[in-house]
Amino acid sequence: MTDTTVKALVYAECLDGKLRRVALEALGAARLLAGDGGSVHAVLVGGGPGAALQEAAAELAARGAGVVHVVDDPALAGFAPEAYAAAIGAAVAAAQPSIIVLGHTAAGRELAPRVAAGIGGGHVADVTAIEPGGDGGAAALLTRPLYAGKAFEQRRFLPGAPQVITVRPNNLPVAEPVAPGGEGWIAALPYQAPPLWTVVRGIARKAGGTVDLAEADVIVAGGRGVRSPEGFAPLAALAEVLGGAVGASRGACDAGYCDYALQIGQTGKTVTPKLYIACGISGAIQHLAGMSQSRVIVAINKDPEAPIFGVADYGIVGDLFEVVPLLTQRFRTLFNKTG
Amino acid sequence: MQLVVLIKQTFDTEEKIELANGAVAEDGVKFIMNPYDEYALEEALRLREAHGGSVTVVSCGTDRATETLRTALAMGADEAVLIAQDGLPDDGSAVAAVLATAVRELKPDLVLAGLFAVDRGAGSIALQVAERLGLPSASAVLKLSVEDGGGAAGGQAASRASWGGGDGRIAVAERDTEWGVETVAIPLPALITAQQGLNEPRYPSLPGIMKAKRKPLRQLGAAELGLDAAALAPRTERASLLPPPARAAGRKLSGAPAEQAEQLAELLQREAKLF
Ligand SMILES: Cc1cc2nc3c(=O)[nH]c(=O)nc-3n(C[C@H](O)[C@H](O)[C@H](O)COP(=O)(O)OP(=O)(O)OC[C@H]3O[C@@H](n4cnc5c(N)ncnc54)[C@H](O)[C@@H]3O)c2cc1C
Numbered sequence: 001m002t003d004t005t006v007k008a009l010v011y012a013e014c015l016d017g018k019l020r021r022v023a024l025e026a027l028g029a030a031r032l033l034a035g036d037g038g039s040v041h042a043v044l045v046g047g048g049p050g051a052a053l054q055e056a057a058a059e060l061a062a063r064g065a066g067v068v069h070v071v072d073d074p075a076l077a078g079f080a081p082e083a084y085a086a087a088i089g090a091a092v093a094a095a096q097p098s099i100i101v102l103g104h105t106a107a108g109r110e111l112a113p114r115v116a117a118g119i120g121g122g123h124v125a126d127v128t129a130i131e132p133g134g135d136g137g138a139a140a141l142l143t144r145p146l147y148a149g150k151a152f153e154q155r156r157f158l159p160g161a162p163q164v165i166t167v168r169p170n171n172l173p174v175a176e177p178v179a180p181g182g183e184g185w186i187a188a189l190p191y192q193a194p195p196l197w198t199v200v201r202g203i204a205r206k207a208g209g210t211v212d213l214a215e216a217d218v219i220v221a222g223g224r225g226v227r228s229p230e231g232f233a234p235l236a237a238l239a240e241v242l243g244g245a246v247g248a249s250r251g252a253c254d255a256g257y258c259d260y261a262l263q264i265g266q267t268g269k270t271v272t273p274k275l276y277i278a279c280g281i282s283g284a285i286q287h288l289a290g291m292s293q294s295r296v297i298v299a300i301n302k303d304p305e306a307p308i309f310g311v312a313d314y315g316i317v318g319d320l321f322e323v324v325p326l327l328t329q330r331f332r333t334l335f336n337k338t339g
Numbered sequence: 340m341q342l343v344v345l346i347k348q349t350f351d352t353e354e355k356i357e358l359a360n361g362a363v364a365e366d367g368v369k370f371i372m373n374p375y376d377e378y379a380l381e382e383a384l385r386l387r388e389a390h391g392g393s394v395t396v397v398s399c400g401t402d403r404a405t406e407t408l409r410t411a412l413a414m415g416a417d418e419a420v421l422i423a424q425d426g427l428p429d430d431g432s433a434v435a436a437v438l439a440t441a442v443r444e445l446k447p448d449l450v451l452a453g454l455f456a457v458d459r460g461a462g463s464i465a466l467q468v469a470e471r472l473g474l475p476s477a478s479a480v481l482k483l484s485v486e487d488g489g490g491a492a493g494g495q496a497a498s499r500a501s502w503g504g505g506d507g508r509i510a511v512a513e514r515d516t517e518w519g520v521e522t523v524a525i526p527l528p529a530l531i532t533a534q535q536g537l538n539e540p541r542y543p544s545l546p547g548i549m550k551a552k553r554k555p556l557r558q559l560g561a562a563e564l565g566l567d568a569a570a571l572a573p574r575t576e577r578a579s580l581l582p583p584p585a586r587a588a589g590r591k592l593s594g595a596p597a598e599q600a601e602q603l604a605e606l607l608q609r610e611a612k613l614f
Binding site for chain 1: 350352353354355356358363374375430431432435457458459460461462463464465466467469470471475476477478479481495496497498511515516517518519520521522523524525526529534535536573574575576577578579580581582583584586587589590591592596597599600601603604606607608611613614
């Protein structure tokens with residue numbers, strides 16, 4: 001009865017030498033899709049000092065990856081998509097999975113289409129929920145947003161098509177640890193780097209917040225109401241106390257108060273944190289599209305008629321420059337007391 | 340320099356989405372050029388202004404997409420190609436197969452596309468096209484230039500485009516990633532996807548709109564590209580279409596600012612069980 005076929009392969013993404021949480025969410029998704037009997041492999045890709053792949057590999061093995069293929073090669077020190085795609089390709093050749101799962105991140109969004117086109121598969125992107133298909137052979141239903149969340153669709157793969165799936169960070173549960181003794185094993189995967197196209201000339205690290213917007217549990221977002229780049233300072237202070245990230249409306253980006261990288265909405269990032277605090281954001285339809293799936297929404301706005309209150313669980317009609325520092329203070333005291 | 344821009348017509352971002360009979364209702368909806376594709380087109384026009392050459396816009400869509408292609412021509416594109424979506428399955432890989440074939444015939448030095456389309460939001464098709472054509476790519480580009488040199492001389496592998504092209508030049512791109520703004524150099528022919536912030540797209544001028552009427556807009560069926568059924572076979576299908584889950588009505592907190600802050604912290608802890 002032992003089924004030795006590998007059902008699913010997970011691309012376990014690392015950032016700054018650490019396994020990202022979305023990698024464990026992708027592993028959870030892969031285990032769900034593979035079902036009870038199906039085995040799941042993972043591939044870890046990196047190179048050079050600081051890659052720290054062994055620690056990440058151990059964590060994956062402890063959380064249900066039957067085999068963790070480690071590709072450690074100097075060609076993978078910088079993110080050359082062709083080199084990373086080839087590393088995933090080597091793992092696909094070794095494991096022969098029918099399903100490949102990646103995070104819907106900057107790297108995953110780049111790699112998944114290449115992997116899918118390379119093996120003649122389909123790509124279902126930005127998956128926020130999964131209904132496994134069960135043993136009867138029915139295909140799993142993959143829920144994903146349309147129009148940045150103004151609607152949703154469920155897609156399924158057609159029989160025989162190799163399946164490539166990217167899962168949106170922060171939406172699916174992480175893979176739980178397996179019972180002691182059930183850990184997978186870790187194997188170095190032979191890899192021949194392809195001729196490299198991409199030369200990484202430099203990286204300008206983002207200033208300030210280190211918490212990534214897509215993965216943040218808490219987002220404190222500012223709009224045109226913050227009035228200046230300096231106006232973001234109280235928001236950053238609140239985000240720091242809450243362990244969150246700072247985001248923005250397009251209004252704030254267009255006004256030059258912050259980088260477009262922070263923009264949330266239909267033409268920016270779609271986010272689903274546990275807590276979203278909108279400060280001085282009116283709630284235009286394009287903005288709502290990108291954040292209205294957050295678990296809890298708080299709006300702070302001077303204008304009681306602002307549409308943002310229509311999606312907010314808790315609204316405060318008031319001046320953000322007054323309310324936000326008070327909130328920061330309040331949480332600071334609370335957290336000092338309790339923890 | 341031969342520049343090709345992939346363009347999709349999408350709903351205006353102001354539009355609400357109404358579902359009717361298992362589909363998104365399109366009655367009375369205003370359609371626009373996908374905002375990210377506007378950045379791609381603007382960048383192509385600027386590259387043509389700097390380096391010479393021509394800009395061809397390519398779309399896979401319904402007849403209605405001719406309006407968007409005319410807008411692209413009015414902005415300054417030289418030619419447009421519309422491949423009929425009619426008869427193609429509702430699946431990204433089929434569209435990628437069609438676009439890749441059309442792009443190959445145009446022998447571009449650089450292909451530009453938007454980071455994603457604001458309707459489907461997958462951001463997959465352009466990169467599938469790059470993979471199918473053997474093109475290097477840089478995604479989410481915030482700044483772009485085309486330069487001489489680098490390439491083979493710099494130990495950089497050549498693009499695998501079957502038509503040659505690129506003249507040994509490279510694209511230098513700053514791209515938006517989760518690990519910072521990364522500067523990369525890739526050999527041409529290549530594909531880039533445009534991120535917001537790349538440029539400020541121009542509006543079509545009145546003379547531009549007049550000229551656009553006479554510019555070539557070719558309409559093709561997918562069959563005319565000589566693709567076989569296997570290439571066009573769908574890999575996925577839509578099983579259902581759903582409205583977003585409704586949100587329960589919220590409440591506004593009252594009192595002086597300090598009281599509101601206190602209440603909110605309390606509610607987030609006790610009621611929403613967040614901290
Ligand atoms: C093609 C297209 C795509 C777009 N995509 C996006 C997108 O992805 N994301 C996005 O966000 N927008 C997007 N927009 C823009 C969107 O339509 C709105 O213009 C934008 O969201 C408004 O930003 P805002 O809420 O910060 O500014 P405003 O609408 O100007 O609102 C500012 C708010 O701040 C409040 N305020 C002012 N001072 C204070 C204070 N001291 N304390 C408390 N409140 C205060 C005001 O009452 C007001 O409600 C897009 C637009 C277009 C045309």
